[in-house]
Amino acid sequence: MGIKKIIIGACQAFILFLIGVYIESIASKELLLTKGLLDDGLRKYILDSPKTILAILGGINIILYVLSHGLKESKEIRNMYNNICQLLFDQFITPDTTLSNSKYRVSFFKAKKGFMFRQEKYFLPEFRTYLRNVGRYQTRQEMKLSRVKFLPDEGVVGSCYKIGEIIQERIPKNTTSDIIKYCNIQKNRLSLPLHKAKKLNDKSISYLACPIKYFGSEDLYGVIIIDSLDNNGLDNVDFRKIEDVVSNYSVFFNSNSK
Numbered sequence: 001m002g003i004k005k006i007i008i009g010a011c012q013a014f015i016l017f018l019i020g021v022y023i024e025s026i027a028s029k030e031l032l033l034t035k036g037l038l039d040d041g042l043r044k045y046i047l048d049s050p051k052t053i054l055a056i057l058g059g060i061n062i063i064l065y066v067l068s069h070g071l072k073e074s075k076e077i078r079n080m081y082n083n084i085c086q087l088l089f090d091q092f093i094t095p096d097t098t099l100s101n102s103k104y105r106v107s108f109f110k111a112k113k114g115f116m117f118r119q120e121k122y123f124l125p126e127f128r129t130y131l132r133n134v135g136r137y138q139t140r141q142e143m144k145l146s147r148v149k150f151l152p153d154e155g156v157v158g159s160c161y162k163i164g165e166i167i168q169e170r171i172p173k174n175t176t177s178d179i180i181k182y183c184n185i186q187k188n189r190l191s192l193p194l195h196k197a198k199k200l201n202d203k204s205i206s207y208l209a210c211p212i213k214y215f216g217s218e219d220l221y222g223v224i225i226i227d228s229l230d231n232n233g234l235d236n237v238d239f240r241k242i243e244d245v246v247s248n249y250s251v252f253f254n255s256n257s258k
Contacts, residue, residue: 081108081135103229105138110222155192160209176203221253
C-alpha cells in the first residue's frame, strides 16, 4: 500500500508540474520543454487548445486524487478490520464442533464512493457507492482480500447493504464442480454479474451477512459476511448474537469517517 501511495503521489506531482509548465507556455506563447521532442504541428495544437489540455490534465489529477484518497486508511485501521473478523471467527466458528473451521471465513466490506463500471465493458464509469473488502480472517489458506467490488444490489454483500438487515443464503453444493452453473446461480439468484462471479476467490455456498451501522446512526458503514464452502451453516440462534457483537464495534465508526 505504501508503494502505491508513493507512485500516485509522484504522478500527482508530475501532473501539477505539467500544468505549471503549460500555463507558463500559454503566457510566453511558446510550448516549453517540448522543442525537438514533439512535432511542430502537435506543439502548435497543444498551445492553441488550452481548454482541452487543461481539462485533460485536470481530469487526470482528479482521478489520481480519488485513488490517493482511497489508499489513506492506516495500518491500524486495517488491523482493526481484520481483528473484528478474527473475533467473530473465534466466537462463532472455532467453538462449534459441528463446523469445519477450514471451510469458513469472515470478511469485512466497507462502503465507499468512487467511479465504478456497472458492466464489464461499459465505457463510461459512474460515481456511486460500492462495497470493498477491507478485512478478512480465515484458516483454510493464505488470506487474500476479494478483488470484487459489490454495488448495493449485487450479491449477498450488496443485498445486505441495500436492505440494512441480516441475510442468509445457501446455494446447492453440487454447483461448485461446474463454474458456469455456479456463476449463473450467483447471477440469477444473488444478482451478481457473471464477470464478477468469475472473480470470486472461492466457490462458497453458504452466506451470512450482517450490516454495520455508523455509531448513533441508521446509516450503514458496511457489511460483515461469513461465507463457507460447506452448506451446514450457522443456525438461526446465532444471527442476533453476531449482530450484537458487530453493533458493539460501531463506536469506532462515526459519521465523521464517511
